[in-house]
Amino acid sequence: MQSPEQNLIADFLAGEAEAVRTIDVWIKRAAFPYQRRLSHVWEDVLQSAYMEITRLLQAGSFRGEASLKTYLWRVVNSVCLTSIRKHTSIETVDIETVFEKVDNNSVSPVDVVLQKESESMALRVWSDMSEDCRDLWQMILRGMSYDEMSTIKGITSGTLRVRVLRCREKAVAVREKILQTKAVTFD
Amino acid sequence: MVVAQMECNRISELLPWQVNGTLPAPERTLVSEHLAGCAKCKQLLNETKFMLSAGQTHVPIEVLLDYAEGQKLKNFDPVLFENHLAVCDECSEQLKLVSGSFDSIDTDEPILTQKNNVVSLNEKREKREVVAAPVAVPNPFWKYAAIAACVLLTLSLGGLLYSLHEMKNSQSQLLVHEHTLRERINTLETESKQKNDRFTHAQEESKREIEDLKTKVAETKGKLEQKERESERQTQTSSKPGSPTPTQPNNSGQPQANVVVLDVFPSSVSRSEEANENALIVPRNAQSVTMILNYQSNVGFESYAIELRSANGRLIWQSNNMRRYSTNDFTINLPTTLLRNGVYSINIFGFQKMQKTKLENYTIRVTKS
Numbered sequence: 001m002q003s004p005e006q007n008l009i010a011d012f013l014a015g016e017a018e019a020v021r022t023i024d025v026w027i028k029r030a031a032f033p034y035q036r037r038l039s040h041v042w043e044d045v046l047q048s049a050y051m052e053i054t055r056l057l058q059a060g061s062f063r064g065e066a067s068l069k070t071y072l073w074r075v076v077n078s079v080c081l082t083s084i085r086k087h088t089s090i091e092t093v094d095i096e097t098v099f100e101k102v103d104n105n106s107v108s109p110v111d112v113v114l115q116k117e118s119e120s121m122a123l124r125v126w127s128d129m130s131e132d133c134r135d136l137w138q139m140i141l142r143g144m145s146y147d148e149m150s151t152i153k154g155i156t157s158g159t160l161r162v163r164v165l166r167c168r169e170k171a172v173a174v175r176e177k178i179l180q181t182k183a184v185t186f187d
Numbered sequence: 188m189v190v191a192q193m194e195c196n197r198i199s200e201l202l203p204w205q206v207n208g209t210l211p212a213p214e215r216t217l218v219s220e221h222l223a224g225c226a227k228c229k230q231l232l233n234e235t236k237f238m239l240s241a242g243q244t245h246v247p248i249e250v251l252l253d254y255a256e257g258q259k260l261k262n263f264d265p266v267l268f269e270n271h272l273a274v275c276d277e278c279s280e281q282l283k284l285v286s287g288s289f290d291s292i293d294t295d296e297p298i299l300t301q302k303n304n305v306v307s308l309n310e311k312r313e314k315r316e317v318v319a320a321p322v323a324v325p326n327p328f329w330k331y332a333a334i335a336a337c338v339l340l341t342l343s344l345g346g347l348l349y350s351l352h353e354m355k356n357s358q359s360q361l362l363v364h365e366h367t368l369r370e371r372i373n374t375l376e377t378e379s380k381q382k383n384d385r386f387t388h389a390q391e392e393s394k395r396e397i398e399d400l401k402t403k404v405a406e407t408k409g410k411l412e413q414k415e416r417e418s419e420r421q422t423q424t425s426s427k428p429g430s431p432t433p434t435q436p437n438n439s440g441q442p443q444a445n446v447v448v449l450d451v452f453p454s455s456v457s458r459s460e461e462a463n464e465n466a467l468i469v470p471r472n473a474q475s476v477t478m479i480l481n482y483q484s485n486v487g488f489e490s491y492a493i494e495l496r497s498a499n500g501r502l503i504w505q506s507n508n509m510r511r512y513s514t515n516d517f518t519i520n521l522p523t524t525l526l527r528n529g530v531y532s533i534n535i536f537g538f539q540k541m542q543k544t545k546l547e548n549y550t551i552r553v554t555k556s
Binding site for chain 2: 037069080116119131137143148161175
């Protein structure tokens with residue numbers, strides 16, 4: 001005997017109007033807070049969420065560990081957050097390439113672990129940087145030229161470039177220190 | 188070697204903007220060319236990319252979802268999560284969005300779509316028998332209308348209460364103002380009465396003083412008249428027609444020895460270097476003084492008059508029937524009672540066709556021995 005949620009999934013996949021309407025409401029409620037943030041791609045994101053949910057439900061990914069509503073909520077939020085992060089990143093970073101590999105399930109479990117290590121490392125280094133350094137590098141990430149940054153900071157471009165260089169050197173030093181600590185731990 | 192190191196340093200400073208694509212074309216070309224042949228700078232480029240990747244690395248979405256659900260974080264350091272949230276605005280914002288989504292999925296409120304259309308969930312209630320899955324029960328619209336009406340009613344009541352309160356306040360303020368004005372009027376009336384009383388009192392005192400002064404003036408006038416009468420009587424006695432002439436012996440008709448005679452010269456004629464005063468020493472027992480007033484002018488007048496004045500100009504005695512002797516001099520006889528110690532002035536006037544002309548002035552200093 002199937003549970004009510006399994007019945008609802010079956011009705012939804014069969015195109016039952018009421019089941020479709022119910023899941024539609026859940027999806028819209030879960031996605032509603034993102035509407036303003038993703039207004040320029042809202043319809044696309046919503047459509048992506050529908051497609052992903054349909055794909056996952058067809059693949060039998062819902063195993064009933066949580067309620068169907070919660071499961072759908074996680075999927076919708078994942079789609080929305082992925083969309084937000086995709087629209088705020090630049091393409092030149094290597095780690096993004098690794099993300100894509102992970103998403104495509106074409107990497108080995110070792111690669112996944114290494115990827116998580118790299119992310120953890122990056123997060124630690126970023127957290128350990130001074131606020132001024134983070135501010136400078138965020139400006140670079142937002143695509144500002146050194147002339148624009150020096151105008152905003154009220155310093156000469158030469159001084160600005162040296163400061164950015166020093167921040168990079170400190171961050172690399174922090175990364176080296178963390179790596180050394182890990183090496184000692186493994187030993 | 189040194190030149191190459193300087194080039195590397197310069198390239199190293201430009202790498203962040205080479206990566207974010209904002210480097211100007213000449214510098215971009217320079218950096219690209221340099222990177223092609225410099226392994227050290229390639230390493231620096233990787234470090235720069237690492238920095239940019241670190242800036243774009245965020246907490247995994249699953250971790251954010253677990254945290255929003257209140258679940259224990261799996262395979263992720265909670266301290267690192269908290270530290271990253273403290274410095275990453277994007278992750279903080281995303282966590283808020285996830286939390287908002289988590290809250291909204293369990294509510295029964297209707298959802299506003301992008302076109303501001305309300306997703307009606309009433310349809311679901313109508314077909315409740317068909318649906319076995321849990322369904323969110325939407326709110327009917329009358330509830331919102333009722334809420335709006337309640338809000339309006341509350342606002343209206345609040346406004347009414349506020350108006351009443353303001354009215355009471357204004358009334359009490361008016362009463363206080365009226366009371367203050369009345370007190371002020373009373374004070375002014377009292378002050379006015381006091382001033383009137385003082386004025387009346389002062390007026391009465393002034394009247395009384397005026398009466399006193401009038402009385403004193405009348406008394407003084409009486410005394411003055413009496414003195415004038417006495418003075419006139421004395422004058423008349425001394426200048427009475429038919430009375431003995433000054434040159435004649437005393438009214439007693441008896442010969443008088445040691446009669447004081449003073450030869451008086453005009454003030455314009457100085458006999459000495461001293462002042463133009465004629466010194467007259469009068470013995471105590473002398474009854475009269477005879478003065479010969481020297482006058483040298485040959486011009487004649489129809490009649491002559493004489494007057495005796497004290498130093499302060501007070502008229503003591505006068506006579507209009509003076510005669511001039513053949514020697515051109517005038518003579519007078521004055522009782523010593525008229526003369527006290529001091530300076531006197533004697534003036535001679537001539538009358539010609541009713542015109543009075545001052546002819547001569549004499550100054551005498553009387554000293555009673």
